[in-house]
Amino acid sequence: MSSLSISRIKTESRFVQWVLIGVALLYLFLLLFLPIILILVSALKKGFPMYVQALQDPETWVAIKLSLFVAVVAVPLNVIFGLFAAWAITKYSFRGKSLLLALIDLPLSVSPVISGMIFVLLFGANGFLGEFLAAHGIRVIFAVPGIILATVFVTFPYVAREVIPVMKAQGKDEEEAAMTLGANGFQIFTKVTLPNIKWGLFYGVILCNARALGEFGAVSVVSGHIRGVTTTLPLHVEILYNEYAFAAAFSVASLFIGLALFTLLLKHIVGFRLKREGLK
Amino acid sequence: MFKNLGLVAAIVFFGASLSYGQSTILNVTYDPTREFYKDYNKAFQGHWKKTSGQTIQIRQSHGGSGKQGRSIVDGLEADVATLALGYDIDALYDQARLIPQNWQKRLPNNSSPYTSTIVFVVRKGNPKHIRDWDDLVKPGIAVITPNPKTSGGARWNYLAAWGYALKKWKSEAKAKDFVKALYKNVPVLDSGARGSTTSFAERKLGDVLVAWENEAYLMINELGPDKYEIVVPSISILAEPPVTVVDKNVDKHNTRKVSEAYLSYLYSKEGQELAVKHYFRPQDKQIAAKYSAKFRPVKLFKIESLFGGWQKAQKTHFSDNGVFDQIYAK
Amino acid sequence: MQNKSRRRTILPGFGLSLGYTMMYLGLVVIVPLSMLFFKTSSMGFSAFWEATTAPRALASYRLSFGVAFLSALINAFFGFIVAWVLVRYEFPFKKIINVLIDLPFALPTAVAGIALATLYSPSGWVGQFFDKLDIQSAYSPLGIVIALTFIGLPFVVRTVQPVLESIESEIEEAAASLGANRWQTFRAVLFPVLFPSLLTGFTLAFSRALGEYGSVVFISGNMPFKTEIPPLLIMTKLEQYDYSGAAAIAIVMLLTSLLLLLTINLLNRHVSRRVNDELA
Numbered sequence: 001m002s003s004l005s006i007s008r009i010k011t012e013s014r015f016v017q018w019v020l021i022g023v024a025l026l027y028l029f030l031l032l033f034l035p036i037i038l039i040l041v042s043a044l045k046k047g048f049p050m051y052v053q054a055l056q057d058p059e060t061w062v063a064i065k066l067s068l069f070v071a072v073v074a075v076p077l078n079v080i081f082g083l084f085a086a087w088a089i090t091k092y093s094f095r096g097k098s099l100l101l102a103l104i105d106l107p108l109s110v111s112p113v114i115s116g117m118i119f120v121l122l123f124g125a126n127g128f129l130g131e132f133l134a135a136h137g138i139r140v141i142f143a144v145p146g147i148i149l150a151t152v153f154v155t156f157p158y159v160a161r162e163v164i165p166v167m168k169a170q171g172k173d174e175e176e177a178a179m180t181l182g183a184n185g186f187q188i189f190t191k192v193t194l195p196n197i198k199w200g201l202f203y204g205v206i207l208c209n210a211r212a213l214g215e216f217g218a219v220s221v222v223s224g225h226i227r228g229v230t231t232t233l234p235l236h237v238e239i240l241y242n243e244y245a246f247a248a249a250f251s252v253a254s255l256f257i258g259l260a261l262f263t264l265l266l267k268h269i270v271g272f273r274l275k276r277e278g279l280k
Numbered sequence: 281m282f283k284n285l286g287l288v289a290a291i292v293f294f295g296a297s298l299s300y301g302q303s304t305i306l307n308v309t310y311d312p313t314r315e316f317y318k319d320y321n322k323a324f325q326g327h328w329k330k331t332s333g334q335t336i337q338i339r340q341s342h343g344g345s346g347k348q349g350r351s352i353v354d355g356l357e358a359d360v361a362t363l364a365l366g367y368d369i370d371a372l373y374d375q376a377r378l379i380p381q382n383w384q385k386r387l388p389n390n391s392s393p394y395t396s397t398i399v400f401v402v403r404k405g406n407p408k409h410i411r412d413w414d415d416l417v418k419p420g421i422a423v424i425t426p427n428p429k430t431s432g433g434a435r436w437n438y439l440a441a442w443g444y445a446l447k448k449w450k451s452e453a454k455a456k457d458f459v460k461a462l463y464k465n466v467p468v469l470d471s472g473a474r475g476s477t478t479s480f481a482e483r484k485l486g487d488v489l490v491a492w493e494n495e496a497y498l499m500i501n502e503l504g505p506d507k508y509e510i511v512v513p514s515i516s517i518l519a520e521p522p523v524t525v526v527d528k529n530v531d532k533h534n535t536r537k538v539s540e541a542y543l544s545y546l547y548s549k550e551g552q553e554l555a556v557k558h559y560f561r562p563q564d565k566q567i568a569a570k571y572s573a574k575f576r577p578v579k580l581f582k583i584e585s586l587f588g589g590w591q592k593a594q595k596t597h598f599s600d601n602g603v604f605d606q607i608y609a610k
Numbered sequence: 611m612q613n614k615s616r617r618r619t620i621l622p623g624f625g626l627s628l629g630y631t632m633m634y635l636g637l638v639v640i641v642p643l644s645m646l647f648f649k650t651s652s653m654g655f656s657a658f659w660e661a662t663t664a665p666r667a668l669a670s671y672r673l674s675f676g677v678a679f680l681s682a683l684i685n686a687f688f689g690f691i692v693a694w695v696l697v698r699y700e701f702p703f704k705k706i707i708n709v710l711i712d713l714p715f716a717l718p719t720a721v722a723g724i725a726l727a728t729l730y731s732p733s734g735w736v737g738q739f740f741d742k743l744d745i746q747s748a749y750s751p752l753g754i755v756i757a758l759t760f761i762g763l764p765f766v767v768r769t770v771q772p773v774l775e776s777i778e779s780e781i782e783e784a785a786a787s788l789g790a791n792r793w794q795t796f797r798a799v800l801f802p803v804l805f806p807s808l809l810t811g812f813t814l815a816f817s818r819a820l821g822e823y824g825s826v827v828f829i830s831g832n833m834p835f836k837t838e839i840p841p842l843l844i845m846t847k848l849e850q851y852d853y854s855g856a857a858a859i860a861i862v863m864l865l866t867s868l869l870l871l872l873t874i875n876l877l878n879r880h881v882s883r884r885v886n887d888e889l890a
Binding site for chain 3: 011012017020021022023025027028030031032033034035036038039042061080081082084085087088089091092094097098099100101102104105106107108109110111112113114115117118119121122127128133149152153158162165166169172175176179180184185188189199200203206207210211213214215217234237238241249253256257259260261263267
Binding site: 101123124125126127130134139141142224225226227228229239241242243244246 | 306308311314315338340341342343348351353354355356357375376474482498499502503553
C-alpha cells in the first residue's frame, strides 16, 4: 500500500503519461521521422539492387574515405581542446569567463557561408596569406587541409559544450582530495576526472563526429568541388541530386542514418564493457 | 603538442599527394554541362592518346557558374574554365589577372564552341496554353526561374525576357514593366538552375519553367518525356557559354598544350557531335545543317546587340540596387 | 581580486589549460573571424553603414531573428517534453527513438532541406494538408521555421536529458511528503533545477538557427523582403565580388550573435546561482 502511494507521487497518472508521450511522438514524427522515412523510401524507389549499386560507386567510396579522414583529424583536435577548455572553465574562477564561453559557442551561430568565406579570405589566392602560401607551393583552400580547417571550425564547440556541464556538476572535491594525497596533475586527470566525465565526453565525440561528417555549407565553399578529389560525402550527395540521380542521392544520404544506428551499437558495447569492468 | 604537429604533417602530406602531375588537367565548369563533359572527356582522352601518345586525366568541378569563377579567382587551380557566361570569365582577368583581357578573341565564335537559348518547359498537354513570353505575365500563371543574383542561368532568362519586351515595345520603361510583371508571377527564386528544375519537376511547383534549352531536353529525358513538353518562344536570347584556358595555371602546371587542345577539340566534328547529343546548339555549319530537325528554329538576339555586353548588363541589371533589385524594392 | 579567486583551488594546470584554450580558440576561431574585420576596414564607415542597413538587409535580419527565435521556442517546449518522456516513461521503440534524436546533427543540411521541402511543398506528404487549409508551409517563413526546428531539435533534448537523469528522487519524495501535488512538485522543485539546462538548449538551438543556410535555401523560396535570409544576401554580394560588403553583413550577424550568447550566458549563471542558493 505504502509503496504504491510513493510511486503515485513520484510519477504522473497513466493518462498524463500517455498524453505527454503522444505529444512528444507527434512532434518527433512530423519533424524527424517523416524526413527519415522519406529519405529511405526515396533511396529504395528504384529497388534494392540500385541502392547497393549507388553505394558501391567508386566516387561514393572516395567521398566516404575523404569524409572519414577529415573527421579522424578534426575530432581529436576538438577533443583535446574541449578537455582543456572544460578544465580551465570548471575548475577555476577567473574574469571574462562568460565571454570565453560565448566565444566557444560562437562558431555554432556563424553561418556556414561565413565560416567558409573567412578561410578563403585568410588562405585564398587573394587572401591574407595567399601570396605566402603560393610562394611556398602550399595548397590550403580547394584541397583537403581547407576542408579540415572548415570542419574543425564548425565542430569546434561540441566537445567543450558537452563536457563542461558534466565536469561542473561533478565539482572539484575529488580532484582536490587526490591532490592532497600526492597525485600529480596528469594522474588526477586520468584517474579521477576522466572516469567521471566519460559519458559527457562520449556524447561530445559522437556529436562532433556526426557534425564533422555531415557538414555541408562551409565545406562546400572551400572544397572546389573537384570530383573524386575534394568531394566529401555531403557534397557527393549534392552532386548526385543535381544529376537527377535522386534515388542514388538519397541512398548515399541514408548512410548518415546508418551512422546514427551504428552509434547506438557503439554505445551499447561501450556501456556493456564498462559495466563488466565495474563488476570486477 | 607533438601529436598535433604529427597530424599537421599528415595533413600536408595528404594534401600534397593530391596535387596533380603533368598528366592531369582540371576543368572547372558550371552545372548543366555535367553529362556533356562526362562524354566529352572520354572522347578527348582517346583523341589525345592517338595524337600525342600521352594518357591524360581530366578532373571535373561543377557548381554555379559565378561561384566557380570566384573559386578560380580565389585559387582553385583550373587549367580550363568553361562557364555559363562571359562575365564570370571576365572576372578571371578583372579580379586576378589570370588571363589576358582579350581572352574571348582567342577562340572562334567569341570562344563559345556551342550555344544554347532560353525556352519554356510546360506540363504535358500545355494546360495553361503557354505559347510565348506574353503568356508568362498573365495573372494566375506561376513561373519558375532561379534567382539572377545567384545564378548565371537565371540571368540569361531575365535578359531573354527583357530583350523580348524591348524588341516589342522599343522602350526600356516598358521592358522594365514587363519583367516586373513576370517576376510577380514567380513564387520561388531558387539559388541555382538545377534547384528550379527540381522545384518544377519534383515538387510540382508552377506552370512553366524558364530554362536553358539543353537543360530542358535533359530534364525531360531524365524525368519523363510523358510529363513535360518544350515550348519555344517566338524570340529568345543567344546564350553563349564561353571557354578559356587559364593562362597562369597552365603555365604553372605545364599543361598549356593539352589544355588548348582540349578546348579546340570542342570545335572539331566529334566535339560538335557530342555537344548536339547533349542538346547544345553546334557552331559548325555542317553539323548544324545535319541536325536542323533537332533544334526548332527561333529568332535569336545577342547580348552584345541589346545590352552592350555582359559587363554593362551585369552593372545595370544585377548589381546591388540595379534594375532587378528595383523590381523588388518596396 | 583575480588572484584571490584563483587561489580558491589548489588544483594544478590553470595556466596550461587556459593558455591552450586561448591559443586554440585564437587560431581556429578568432584569427579566421578577424578576417571579416580586416576586409571591412578598407571600406569606410558610410559604405559599411549603407551595406548593412539597406532595407533588404534589415528585412532579412528581422526575418532571421524572428524565425530563429520562434523555432528555438518550439524546440524548447517540445524538446523538454521529449526529454521528459525519454527519461521518465517507458514506451515501445524508446531506445531507437532516443538514438534518432541526434540525426539532425549528422544529416547534411542540404539533405535535410531537400527532404523537408519535398515533404512540406504543396504536393508533399504533409504539405498537401496545409495546402487544403490554404496555409503555405514550404516557401514561406513557416517553411523556414520548420527547417530550423529540425536543425535545432537535438539541442534542448540533449541538454535537458542528462540533468533530468541526475535528479535524485529524494527531492521529489520530500516535496510529496510535505503535501505538494505532482504539478506543484514539478513547478517548485523540478523545473527550477532543469531551467538552466533548458535555457542553454534554447540558446544553442537559437544560435544554430541564426546561421543556418544549407537547409533553408531549399525550403524558403528566397523571395526578397519575404523569405530572404542574411546568408543569402552574403552570397549575392560575393557573386558581385563585393567581399567587403559580404563581410560587413557577416559582422553584423556575428556581433549580434555574440551579444546574445553573452547575455544568455550571464542570465544562465544568474539563474543557476539563484537555484543553488535556494537549494542550499
